[in-house]
Amino acid sequence: MESFILIILVILPGVQGGDWGVTSGDQCALRGSSVIIDCQYDYPSGRWVTSVGWSRLRQGHFILSKLPLNSAYFNYVGNYRGDCRLRINNVQHDDEGAYLFNFVTTINRWTSKRAARLSVRELTTVVEPSTVTEGGEVRLSCVSGCSTPVNILWFRDGQPVPQPGFQATREDAGRYYCTVQGQDTVRSAPVALNVQ
Structure with missing residues (x-):
């Protein structure tokens, strides 16, 4: 009986003799949320990473601002x-723009050639119709410029609304807004509903 020896190699970045490079993806985030910019990097074998950093390319300018990681x-x-x-917490409209990753190894340094772009959007409540007679059907929609999350909660004047569709009574008049569950x-x- 012959025996075979099986050798398994584990390939890790910086170990397999890869090329210098950074790959990152664009992101869309809702204002007030937290977002993670996806990013991977590679470098040739025989080097060790000694420091990492992210910078922001200011819109309309070629000035890099180093982020306080x-x-x-x-x-x-x-x-x-x-x-x-990179995670950005409590995203605001000022955070919109281009982000670059850089790293330093024992021999060289590298900065991403392509920036990761972050766009920031708002949740928007749509009440259809905005004025209804008692007994009429009302439909609430929550939309955004990003993919709208599925875990949406509804409120009227701060009180929870169980369903986004209902037959209106006078008590349903008020200001409606939507939120993302777990992200206050x-x-x-808010958008007003008038019930006549």
Whole structure:
């Protein structure tokens, strides 16, 4: 009987002799939410990463602003072996723009050639119709410029609304808004429903 020896190689970034490079994806986030910018990086074998960083390319300018990583606002959730993800907490419209990742190894340094673009959108409540007679059907919709989350909660004047569709009574008059479950800071501007 012949015996075979099976050798398994584990391929890790920076170990397999890869090329220098950064791959990141564009993101769309709702104002007030937290978002993670996906990112991976690679470098040739024989090197070790000594530092990492993210910078923001200011819109209309070629000025890079270094981000304070591991602050309350920006968190580096990647590592020193190929994962360069960045979390931005409580996203605001000012955060919209282009982001670049850079890293330094024992021999060289590298900055992404293509920026990861972040766009920031709002949740918007639509009440159809906005004026209805008692007994009429009302439909609530929550939309955004990003993919709208499925876990939407509805409120009227701060009180929970069980269903986005209902037959109107006088008590249903008020200001309606939608939020994302588990993210209190993500909410639409209120829209009034008038019941006659």
